[in-house]
Amino acid sequence: MLLQRNFLSLALAAGVMSLASCTKGGGDFAKTPSGIEYKVFKNEGGKYSGREVAATGDETYKSRLGKILALNVEYRTYKDSILFNSRKQQGLPMRIELQDVKVKGGIEEAIAMLQPGDSAIFRFNVDTIFAKSFKQPVPPFMKPKAGKDAKAEPAFMTMYVKADKLQTREEATADQQKQMEEQQKKMMAYAEEQIKKDDVILQDYIKKNNLTAKKDPSGIYYVVTKPGTGAAPKQGQTVSVLYKGSLLDGKVFDSSEKMGNKPIEFPLGVGQVIPGWDKGIALLNKGTKATLLIPSSLAYGQRGAGQDIPADAPLRFDVELVDVK
Template sequence: MRFTSRSARQLALAAGVLSFASLTACNKGGGDFAKTKSGIEYKIFKKVGNSYERREIGPDGDPTYKDRVGKFLLGNMQYRTGKDSVLQNTRRDVGMPVPLPLQELKQKGMPDEALSMLQPGDSGVFRFQVDSLIKPKSGQPVPPFLKRGGNVVQMFVSTTNKLITQEEAQAMQPELQKRAMAAQLKQRMASPEYAKQMQAQKDAQAKALAEPAVQAQMKKDDALLQEYIKKNGLTVQKTPSGVYYQVLKPGTGATPKAGQTVSVNYNGTLLSGKQFDSSDKAGKPIDFPIGQGAVIPGWDEGIALLNKGSRAILLIPSALAYGTRGAGADIPANAPLRFEVELVDVQ
């Protein structure tokens, strides 16, 4: 769902550490909704001890808001229809409090104005008529599910006691984006279509590996890898698909499951010793979802064998790396590869 307010789109990234249970209970009680001049219905509460008390706002808004403009609240939120169907649950999707922008009010009746009514530590329930958020003149039709939900959008916000600066808010963005991407992947993995796609991908890979030309190349690669192993005195294990691996330093954490995001430091070389890539070039580990085809098949298989904190050598036949196409100027066609990897983190 897309609102006309820019901050509403920013709020879609919000998440938090507070529970909505008490706030939902306040919505059901605590008297009637008050209403702003712009048409927002609201209830605002401040926490006193273990309970919430209603806080009223004057007809001209919160006079202290001018002191907060340009800063950010930290909090969590949900969007719901008028019949309480959850549209967005940002705590679930990101799992940490994020910056909620406090901007100069250029348009009343929007989520920006709702946030302007909150002081740090407040919680609020806001109701917007859908027509006020999705303007008819914009040409964007009101989605049918919102009409069926009572033609109302509810916004639940629960904030911490902290205000932060723009610089602090920007510093949080990489972690927020990582968490949001992981949540999107998790949601996608739960769909029946995803299971079909993954099975189709496995079937296609199995079919490709069964091709006579590929099988012949796998035998050549295996001979090269065995020669490399003997020459370098490695003590390796072999997977059914043909990946050799040696754990140099065992980890103590869990092994990653399909769909989890892993962080990996690595150094990649040809069997000749020529380096073609390294995480040192980026100055940080590479992050990717395991088992999703985001990396070469040999990595998807090899990294999944390691515990968090492990260091290992992976020897990957070309069919499970870059195959007949190679990669750029540094990896020729049909090249088996050596990687030294460290599984830094599993999320």
């Protein structure tokens, strides 16, 4: 949970969720010779209507080769649980250079079926999509378990897509830079307001739990429960840390115990962990045990992390700085 991770690298925008709700169960899926099930919709005056795609693919695709397409995407498991929602997790659409389709049956072929402005639902067999598009084994939770007297049914991954702008490389680069700058400004303004709210929550938590805490200028509170005798780590040094992470209600979401009681190692101050760890661990001496109370803006912010860490959640980490290298 601590390391910054990119799971699946496509993006989500507002139209996808409305598409998912209004088309779910409506009409039959068509199917490509490679096995992709699909429904493609064109947007006419704000209303979606079905668009037929030839079995051999979209004949106009060749005219778009070399251009950059902005995609807004959501992935769901066979249980219809959201696997990836990058409007919340990334905030920006993914931009893909359109090329000749070399692999059939994967995301590459599905994207080639879309024209700018289209929305679509694709269903992929998980064994096929992970082998062809993700080049990795299928995670166990993506496949149903077989019953005692029957084999498991084939599992599918569903992808909801909205094809947005088609641009040249220069246009896409400029547009992406502008969006990133706008997003950064919004995130900074949001964080400034949220850290004030978090500070009230953390002070209340400290009072209710009778903690004697110090406050770092960054907004982190820390309680040294066992002082260390070694040196404090410096930026760039590799630190080894035992930890337990929990929400303020006590729910544990991650710990060294889950990893076989092995400490996590990372270079300090280079962004490989959440900012609250880079700042908080730097306050400790080697051998120190402490509690770090981290405001959400220095943790996982307004997006949260998976199903365990909600948006805008201040976090508690009980840590031990085992070693500094």
